[in-house]
Amino acid sequence: MGASRRTTGPWAVKDHKRLIKDTETGAEEGGLKRAVGALDLTALGIGAVIGTGIFVIIGEGIGLAGPAVILSFILAAVTCVFSALCYAELASSIPVSGSAYTYAYATLGELVAWIIGWDLILEYGVSVAAVAVGWGGNLNEFLENTFSFSLPDSIATSPSDGGVFNLPAVFIVLAVMFVLSRGVRETAKANLIMVGIKLLILAFFIIVAFSTAFSSDNLTPFAPHGTDGVVSAAAVIFFAYIGFDAVSTGAEEAKEPKRDLPLAIIGSLIICTIIYILVSVAAVGSLDAKSLQESDAPLAAVLDDGAGISWAASLLAFGALVAITSVMLTIFYGQTRIFFAMARDGLMPRGIAKVNPRTGTPVALTYGMGVAIAILAALVPLTEIVKLVNIGTLFAFLLVNVGVVVLRATKPEMERPFKVPLAWPVPIFPLIGVGLIIYLMTKLPGETWIRFVGWMAIGLAIYFFYGRSHSLLQRHGERES
Template sequence: MTLMRQLWRTKPTDEIVGEAGHGEGGELRRTMGLWQLTLFSVGATLGTGIFVILGQAVPKAGPAVILAFVMAAITALFSALSYAELAGTIPVSGSSYSYAYATLGEIVAWVCGWCLMLEYAVSVAAVAVGWGQYLNAFLQDLFGWQLPAAITHSPGESGGVVNVTAILIVLLATWVLLGGASESAAANVVFVLIKVAVLLFFCVVAFTAFQAQNFTPFAPLGIAGITAAASQVFFSYIGFDAASTAGEEAKNPRRDLPLAIVLSLVIVTVVYVLVATAAVGAMPWTEFNPETTEAGLALIVNLATGATWPGVIVSFGAVIAIASVVLTVMYGQTRILFAMSRDGLIPRVFQKVNPRRQVPVANTLIVASFVSVLAGLIPLGQLAEATSIGTLFAFAIVNVGVIVLRRTRPDLPRDFKTPFFPLTPVLGVIMCVVVMAGLAGVTWVAFLLWLAVGFGCYFLYGYRHSRLRTEMQS
């Protein structure tokens, strides 16, 4: 077999599904139901974005920011429907990595998995970095004091030495993850219910100060403004695919995974639209300041009531939101590494499962160590933006994968089928490419450098240790 044929070899879908839950180091346990899976995706999606994004998006679109959220949701929906079909057809832990392996070949699967490593590790570190600042905002509102900048900021930024608070939230998430998948899901349910309750509290309070005239004119900056805002708020929807990484720990994956992915996107969209409507109704769009986004929602409820206690509750919601994102994204990272290790593309240590807790302990500890170093010691800056391009690349791959698998394996049982095929996945690919094209040049440079390192790792280790390559040669 030539090198090119080996690089583009696909792994049989039946084999991928047959391996689900199993590895040389043990097997995962199926404990998650529909709502636990749904809230996993909601937990990964509904982060601090909504607490800060309004202050940046409203000045671009005015009251029509509501349409911007809907437009971004529709853009995300194309990819979500493709994820839903493949998650139900290939219910494994690898998410888009495994889908690519089954449809487009090993080298594409490796690139997809490598992109997901960047997305998950750097994004969770970037989110953890900001936790100390939100914690300080909460402490300031509640007690009138803050933690010192030396332990709440990255080195070299605002007097930071070591971001101890970032390391702390990563270690807390690790402790929960090591308890087991069902315990992690239960903790996430609590986190998600709290932050949704806080956002609904914001809506109730903000609606008491609702002024209909704040929506006139509705689109002062026209279609161009709405489109610009939609591009910005699109990244508040990234995370809906989190349920797909739990494919081997779902009780009824073929039915529940597609439903969880679509339901989570619907829930998040409803919350975003409600919050945007309440915010603009309570405060004229011209008063939104993109320079003070961190306290945007807290400021609105404080102004609406003339008191400070509502802002304390909203700040608490932001603290919980970050905890939930760190937990769910780290979970997804470990499960994708588990699948890649089972295929031989990364070392075997990542697939070793603790027989009592039935979680990949060594895998989780390695991820936690790496993320802790990133979050505590390295100023991430614009590197965090590179996670967006990796995510969009994975989305595009999944959309293409749906088209390929429909052609190559039309016989596979599909409990959920992407509607309006092939239009939906084709539009999904186009939308991903359009959003990727709008990202900054420095983001593309970081992404290409990461890919170059990834290809080096693949040819030095993954290609040589690939289980599929070994099986085909024997």
């Protein structure tokens, strides 16, 4: 039997059975629809992970590691594996919307859950806004490469970059918002199509690079900057893997969550890792490291300069557009589900969590977040604030690794369809995950930590002035075993 846990006060823990029961019985505002399967969830993970990172970040990685950037991609994936395993265990055991927020509520208490939920709201919102700005830039690149035409800066960039209003960013945010409001089944279909398109484009790149331009001469010297270069590149590349955790936000809409969530979380990470390794090998073997490092579009440079395909830039720019759109769709989806879970628990106004009976989605919440993100993308400089995404993600990963250990100790009898190996009684895998995460967090700049602490201070004020007094657990708290 597990230990008795307090369900009043800021350290109140919400029992996992109660979390699951709330989703099954449905609150007065209705519940989410279970409508997606393993393929949809896996595509959700791939859609969130494979974005513009692979199209551009490989050049930065090569500058640090040389052709050994291949090893950097493997090292970054290994860093993610431990957190992915922990997400898989918690998602299968507590198949409820909210991801790290919900897991913290069931393991570390309401205050910690609020902190991570507040953190994820910012992380996901800023991510969507920043990616929308990137979408506008890639749209102009596609138009220029394909039609020798580009939108004027006045309507294609934010005021901080000399423009007036970033119209493309607003357009894509509102378009994604509309798709999300239509229902999770429609969202999953749209994402599956986009994932298929970008995988086809990357497959085309891999095949052409290997068959027409690959030369082992480009792989020497393999590691010009030694082990330090490989590790430094891995720290940069790690953020190209972020997004697999978005799968767990769909737990409440999965048809068979106990089976499908672990498959989708781990499966999407494995698929993305294989694709990244193949792309990196094809790239560094098809063009010299110096050219790749200096190019703003390294994959396009491989096809153009290495393989002699002049229309490569247009194809890769189109691929980047599709990749960015699917990232936006999945991350925006994740944000609404986390906000939904917090509102349903009373930590946010409960009216926000009302589900439309026809679409089975929180439409009002989706529209509200969409308008806020569109304004952010249109007018606010995101260059510095976007760095909060990195620390926010790592913080969520940290708590999920810790949460597995805590739940093993406090609820040893609970059903766990998927179990992290080497997690109990000596939590080897979670401790490795925690160690790697803390190492990466120490590499983040000091100003990022200052902004993070500032955002957390605002969140704590909201919790103690509103969330704590409106929390359903606090108002109906009782001892649970």
